[in-house]
Amino acid sequence: MIAAIQLALFNWLADWGAVAIDCIVAIGELTLFAWRTITWTFGRLPRRETLLPSFYQVGVMSLPVVALTGTFIGMVLAVQSYYQFRELGLETRLGAVINMSLVRELGPVLAATMLAGRVGSAMAAELGTMRVTEQIDALTSMGANPIHYLVVPRVLAMLMLIPALTVMADFMGFVGGYFYSVIIIGIDKHFYLYNSQVFVGSWDIFCGLFKSVFFGGVIALVSCHQGFYCTAGAEGVGKAATAAFVYSFVMILIIDLVLNIGLERVYMTLWPDAMVSIGGG
Amino acid sequence: MMHARLEADDARPLIEVDDLLVQFDGQAILRDIGLSIPRGETLALIGESGCGKTVLLKSLIGLVNPTHGNVIFDGQDIHRLNDRQLTQQRIRFGFVFQNAALFDSMTIGQNVAFPLKQHTNKPLSEIRDIVFRHLKEVGLPESVVWKKPAELSGGMRKRVGLARALVLKPDVVLYDEPTTGLDPIMSDVINELILRTRSKYPVTSIVVTHDMRTAQKVADRMIMMYPAARLKEAEPQILYDGRPEEVEDCPDRRVTQFVRGEAGERIEEMGAFTGD
Numbered sequence: 001m002i003a004a005i006q007l008a009l010f011n012w013l014a015d016w017g018a019v020a021i022d023c024i025v026a027i028g029e030l031t032l033f034a035w036r037t038i039t040w041t042f043g044r045l046p047r048r049e050t051l052l053p054s055f056y057q058v059g060v061m062s063l064p065v066v067a068l069t070g071t072f073i074g075m076v077l078a079v080q081s082y083y084q085f086r087e088l089g090l091e092t093r094l095g096a097v098i099n100m101s102l103v104r105e106l107g108p109v110l111a112a113t114m115l116a117g118r119v120g121s122a123m124a125a126e127l128g129t130m131r132v133t134e135q136i137d138a139l140t141s142m143g144a145n146p147i148h149y150l151v152v153p154r155v156l157a158m159l160m161l162i163p164a165l166t167v168m169a170d171f172m173g174f175v176g177g178y179f180y181s182v183i184i185i186g187i188d189k190h191f192y193l194y195n196s197q198v199f200v201g202s203w204d205i206f207c208g209l210f211k212s213v214f215f216g217g218v219i220a221l222v223s224c225h226q227g228f229y230c231t232a233g234a235e236g237v238g239k240a241a242t243a244a245f246v247y248s249f250v251m252i253l254i255i256d257l258v259l260n261i262g263l264e265r266v267y268m269t270l271w272p273d274a275m276v277s278i279g280g281g
Numbered sequence: 282m283m284h285a286r287l288e289a290d291d292a293r294p295l296i297e298v299d300d301l302l303v304q305f306d307g308q309a310i311l312r313d314i315g316l317s318i319p320r321g322e323t324l325a326l327i328g329e330s331g332c333g334k335t336v337l338l339k340s341l342i343g344l345v346n347p348t349h350g351n352v353i354f355d356g357q358d359i360h361r362l363n364d365r366q367l368t369q370q371r372i373r374f375g376f377v378f379q380n381a382a383l384f385d386s387m388t389i390g391q392n393v394a395f396p397l398k399q400h401t402n403k404p405l406s407e408i409r410d411i412v413f414r415h416l417k418e419v420g421l422p423e424s425v426v427w428k429k430p431a432e433l434s435g436g437m438r439k440r441v442g443l444a445r446a447l448v449l450k451p452d453v454v455l456y457d458e459p460t461t462g463l464d465p466i467m468s469d470v471i472n473e474l475i476l477r478t479r480s481k482y483p484v485t486s487i488v489v490t491h492d493m494r495t496a497q498k499v500a501d502r503m504i505m506m507y508p509a510a511r512l513k514e515a516e517p518q519i520l521y522d523g524r525p526e527e528v529e530d531c532p533d534r535r536v537t538q539f540v541r542g543e544a545g546e547r548i549e550e551m552g553a554f555t556g557d
Contacts, residue, residue: 138382
């Protein structure tokens with residue numbers, strides 16, 4: 001009986017040990033992959049003909065879906081907040097709530113989530129298919145470095161275009177929120193805009209855009225890594241595409257939390273008086 | 282003195298494989314492989330699926346890293362070179378992949394031009410002429426340059442793969458199952474192209490195949506490999522190394538069975554698994 005319990009305990013420990021080892025190996029592989037990508041990014045810029053298709057895919061093709069997401073998030077925020085603010089007689093503050101939530105949090109996170117779904121999965125599937133059909137081997141055999149040729153353009157496209165897409169999500173969220181609050185509900189336009197302007201500062205916009213760069217980098221790296229080391233067959237490609245989205249999304253949430261904590265500390269260090277005045281009402 | 286050194290270089294084998302061991306997840310795919318391939322030779326590597334032929338081919342240009350052993354190409358150990366040196370050596374090889382491995386996102390013209398754009402500073406007009414010339418050599422019309430790989434048949438894709446492999450005038454051409462999945466006529470077209478390539482360019486060729494017609498037709502020398510997992514501990518993985526026309530006289534039954542396409546004791550082995 002005791003021997004059986006001991007065996008079960010050892011098996012349980014061994015299972016958790018295997019999971020821990022797999023996690024450490026995966027993090028190590030991703031770190032090495034990121035390091036190689038960074039080295040190549042700064043070592044030699046890819047050619048224009050490899051950069052432009054990635055920029056087009058990430059930037060132009062994602063614009064409609066990001067704009068649509070931003071618009072609806074703005075409107076949904078207005079719908080959700082209106083009844084609660086009306087109870088308090090603070091309807092005109094809707095502009096502040098909607099736009100603050102958008103530029104600080106929802107705009108960057110939802111734009112990144114949409115990109116992880118649309119672009120990240122596509123990157124993983126594309127590179128995965130290239131791996132399975134030996135196109136990555138062909139590239140290597142012809143003396144081209146696949147990290148430089150395939151990964152660096154995608155990472156650069158994400159890093160450079162995600163802030164622009166976030167601005168678009170923020171702007172369309174503002175338009176959506178304004179449309180529902182002012183046109184549909186009939187909140188006073190002047191107070192809506194005035195409160196938006198007073199409460200949303202350039203620091204808030206900066207924080208959103210700053211975070212988006214990290215989101216873009218992590219989506220590109222995680223997705224390319226999944227595709228690059230994809231296992232054989234259609235199943236492997238499918239798994240890589242799914243894993244690219246799931247891991248990117250988890251990483252977005254973790255990075256969002258860590259950066260929010262860090263940015264708040266920076267804000268408190270730079271403008272301690274502003275925090276006291278808010279705290280003291 | 283210089284002349285003597287050049288002659289010595291020519292006499293030395295172009296590719297030497299020494300004591301090669303490749304393991305995946307602890308399982309040996311290649312073990313104790315030793316090979317010496319002289320310049321200008323056409324070698325056919327035959328053997329059943331899963332015996333490690335493609336892994337050996339990929340080891341030669343560093344696409345697969347060995348667990349142990351060396352691959353010496355023209356006096357340099359491929360697996361000890363830095364990235365820049367390895368790239369310089371890799372472009373001396375042309376690799377014709379099993380399913381051609383053409384880049385889906387590019388047109389046929391861009392596929393064939395890729396190595397030239399990557400490694401030369403030739404003007405676009407010259408690159409275009411070279412691409413047309415190589416496509417013509419493999420019997421493809423100029424009109425295919427604008428097509429995507431998905432628009433071509435399997436045989437045409439293989440020919441484009443061959444054109445792409447030859448575009449940098451390599452010293453060695455590696456063919457991975459060049460006739461697999463093709464009809465008999467297209468298989469013979471590919472065989473003829475391999476022969477024509479050898480007569481036109483001074484290349485060393487290694488042809489991985491399990492098509493005996495291809496092996497008999499194009500090769501000067503034939504090597505038969507056997508899956509490492511099915512061998513006894515002391516048995517060598519290379520069962521036959523000799524002239525193609527003498528392979529049927531090999532005393533090893535596994536070789537003659539493969540060459541004649543006889544299942545032999547495999548049927549009994551399958552019965553043991555299925556319980557028949």
